[in-house]
Amino acid sequence: FSYSGATAAHMKDKLTRDNQFCNIKPETVGRIFLLCGTTNVDPIYYGSRTIDTAKNDITLFVEYLTNRFPKASVNVINLLPRINKGRNDIAKELNLHLQNLNKQQDRVVFCRHRKQC
DSSP states (O other): OOOTTOOHHHHHHHHHTOHHHHTSOGGGOOEEEEOOSGGGHHHHHHTSSOHHHHHHHHHHHHHHHHHHSTTOEEEEEOOOOOSSHHHHHHHHHHHHHHHHHHHHOTTEEEESSGGGO
16 A cells, blocks of 8 residues: 555555455455655654654554554665755654664564665
8 A cells, every 4th residue: 555645644544444455354464564754754844743743653653553463564664865964864863763663562673775674
């Protein structure tokens, strides 16, 4: 499933209303690959969103996925570098948060690069 331009909160909301997603049998899912947080960088940079809100939304989304699919690992893909230092600092802080989710939850894997996933 892909929702371009959606934040973690929007992706969670869209998935919970997507019939195709809701019809997936949880026991059939072994791995989930998640790229989220990148849409938050610019709003945080320009001040219309806080980094704490973005972190909370990402945490809630990952928790939703691990609860919905109890046998699946959630492979969270790191945010790529940005065009300037300010945006890079935000991406680094969000990546650090993603790494911490990996340390807090057994089935969450932080993927720095393709070979880790």
